[in-house]
Amino acid sequence: MAEMMIPKADYAVVGGSGTLSSNFPANVPDADVKIVAENLYFDTPYGKSPAFRHFTVGDKHVLTVRMHGWRSGVTRADASRQVFWVFREAGVKRIISEGGVGTVNKLLDIRDFMVPDDYLDMSMRKDVMLDGRYLLVMRDALCPELRQALIEATKKR
Helix, strand or coil, X not given: CCCCCCCCXXXXXXXXXXXXXXXXXXXXXXXXXXXXXXXXXXXXXXXXXXXXXXXXECCEEEEEEECCCCCCCCCHHHHHHHHHHHHHHHCCCEEEECCCCCCCCCCCCCCCCCCCCCCCCCCCCCCXXXXXXXXXXXXXXXXXXXXXXHHXXXXXX
8 A cells, every 4th residue: 555645734633522523624614614635544653643634724724633532552652643743744833732621610611612821731741752752841832823813713703
């Protein structure tokens, strides 16, 4: 089987339970959202990747992957390395990550949308950098421009 070429994309979306249940972005009603390809698997230095979906929003190319559950025989570290290696090879510059952890909170209503301005990683993991030596430290983990765009978009809806 020929090695699948990784499509070029400037953006990526890492999904969790919410994107898993919504079949994102297939059920997005906006006319400018088009799925280019699905069930894309890539050979990486860390093993075969999970399934990716390539879609466009207008002229913007986006890769998305669901990080929900773990594949048998694949460590969490290698799963993360596979995904972020693909993003790097695709040329991704901005990543949106959806996560529902902690949303079972009585102070939140259904369809509430939260855009964080910081995060705490208390996992003490040291196995997520692509070369495996150290924990990846992010100084400005949240893109201020993308964060502001999300805030403005959610206010409109």
